[in-house]
Amino acid sequence: xxxxxxxxxxxxxxxxxxxxxxxxxxxxxxxxxxxxxxxxxxxxxxxxxxxxxxxxxxxxxxxxxxxxxxxxxxxxxxxxxxxxxxxxxxxxxxxxxxxxxxxxxxxxxxxxxxxxxxxxxxxxxxxxxxxxxxxxx
Numbered sequence: 001x002x003x004x005x006x007x008x009x010x011x012x013x014x015x016x017x018x019x020x021x022x023x024x025x026x027x028x029x030x031x032x033x034x035x036x037x038x039x040x041x042x043x044x045x046x047x048x049x050x051x052x053x054x055x056x057x058x059x060x061x062x063x064x065x066x067x068x069x070x071x072x073x074x075x076x077x078x079x080x081x082x083x084x085x086x087x088x089x090x091x092x093x094x095x096x097x098x099x100x101x102x103x104x105x106x107x108x109x110x111x112x113x114x115x116x117x118x119x120x121x122x123x124x125x126x127x128x129x130x131x132x133x134x135x136x137x
């Protein structure tokens with residue numbers, strides 16, 4: 001069993017599609033073992049996305065992630081990292097396969113509805129960023 005982090009981003013929260021996105025995870029064998037709705041501070045968003053600090057889109061990403069509440073979750077299941085990435089679809093929703101979360105709910109490459117860990121190593125780091133061990137059931 002693996003665990004991975006998923007974030008429903010401000011655009012999808014604003015559209016009120018949290019339940020539809022959660023259903024995609026649960027219907028495809030992923031169990032939600034932790035979940036909360038929060039509003040990221042600018043400092044938190046900068047820290048979380050520090051890996052992109054030198055990229056030209058970093059400031060816009062931080063601005064977007066603090067623009068409204070997000071829902072952070074720990075998903076658990078067999079090959080959870082790969083399964084979550086498959087369910088999300090391509091970062092650019094115009095390139096995402098039909099039926100993926102981004103194809104169905106994302107507005108643009110910038111407002112792309114969800115974030116998911118890209119490796120087990122990053123999943124562990126990202127989960128620890130948002131959740132204390134006691135919060136994961």
